[in-house]
Amino acid sequence: MHAAQSSRYGDNVAGVLGLPDHVSACLFDLDGVLTPTAVIHNKAWTATFDEFLRARGLPGFDPVHDYNDYVDGKPREAGVRDFLSSRGISLPEGTADDPPDAQTVNGLGNRKNVLLLKLLEQGGLEPYPSSAEYLRRAKEVGLRRAVVSSSANTLQVITSTGLDQYLEARVDGVTIRERGLKGKPAPDTFLEAARELGVEPARAAVFEDALAGVAAGRAGGFFVVGVDRVGGDHAEDLRRSGADVVVPDLGQLLEERS
Numbered sequence: 001m002h003a004a005q006s007s008r009y010g011d012n013v014a015g016v017l018g019l020p021d022h023v024s025a026c027l028f029d030l031d032g033v034l035t036p037t038a039v040i041h042n043k044a045w046t047a048t049f050d051e052f053l054r055a056r057g058l059p060g061f062d063p064v065h066d067y068n069d070y071v072d073g074k075p076r077e078a079g080v081r082d083f084l085s086s087r088g089i090s091l092p093e094g095t096a097d098d099p100p101d102a103q104t105v106n107g108l109g110n111r112k113n114v115l116l117l118k119l120l121e122q123g124g125l126e127p128y129p130s131s132a133e134y135l136r137r138a139k140e141v142g143l144r145r146a147v148v149s150s151s152a153n154t155l156q157v158i159t160s161t162g163l164d165q166y167l168e169a170r171v172d173g174v175t176i177r178e179r180g181l182k183g184k185p186a187p188d189t190f191l192e193a194a195r196e197l198g199v200e201p202a203r204a205a206v207f208e209d210a211l212a213g214v215a216a217g218r219a220g221g222f223f224v225v226g227v228d229r230v231g232g233d234h235a236e237d238l239r240r241s242g243a244d245v246v247v248p249d250l251g252q253l254l255e256e257r258s
């Protein structure tokens with residue numbers, strides 16, 4: 001059922017989910033929006049960069065500022081490149097099959113992925129309950145739904161948490177590589193998902209917790225919901241990057257209208 005079709009919610013199907021009436025599709029970031037995996041990525045990055053920096057006698061990785069400003073939301077290799085460049089360090093790119101101990105952008109990214117997969121294998125990963133409920137209701141009222149993440153591990157996370165049953169399209173780190181898309185903060189991944197769903201960007205909402213992701217949604221002409229689970233200056237930073245509204249959790253959007 002599509003938003004345009006009548007339902008027991010009448011014409012205002014987006015309104016029951018706390019969205020503007022013209023919205024007919026939802027494009028969700030994954031890590032930190034649907035699942036608590038932003039914390040896991042952050043841990044893996046911190047361990048990877050700390051090891052690299054300390055071996056050179058340099059100050060460690062700041063899991064708040066360095067992560068939010070240079071790494072969060074971007075494809076893996078861009079995260080390595082942008083963080084190192086903030087410290088004036090440049091490494092050769094290497095290639096995708098570099099071993100995890102290679103001193104290259106790909107090597108460092110692969111090292112982080114080994115650590116991330118170990119953490120994911122510990123199991124027990126559940127979606128944020130309010131995000132699962134939001135997806136369920138979005139499906140029920142007939143909004144179109146996609147996940148748009150820079151992570152190449154998206155499929156594993158959405159299937160192991162059961163979120164795949166609510167999602168109609170996936171644009172992720174694998175798609176980015178296969179289709180040669182520009183990663184966030186470029187709008188291309190969100191535009192690709194909107195295209196797959198057959199929805200104009202002006203009629204879709206992006207849900208993002210990362211500054212790069214909010215900037216991407218803004219650049220694509222989407223309605224942008226910023227999700228602040230971090231506190232401090234993050235809500236203000238999300239607004240400054242282009243969020244139309246900022247909520248601490250998707251549950252707030254459900255509460256507003258239920």
Ligand SMILES: O=P(O)(O)OC[C@H]1O[C@@H](O)[C@H](O)[C@@H](O)[C@@H]1O
Nearest residue numbers: 031041073076150151152153173
């Ligand atoms: O290394 P992966 O799983 O491909 O993820 C790439 C990026 O995906 C993003 O969703 C995360 O916010 C980043 O922290 C992560 O680095």
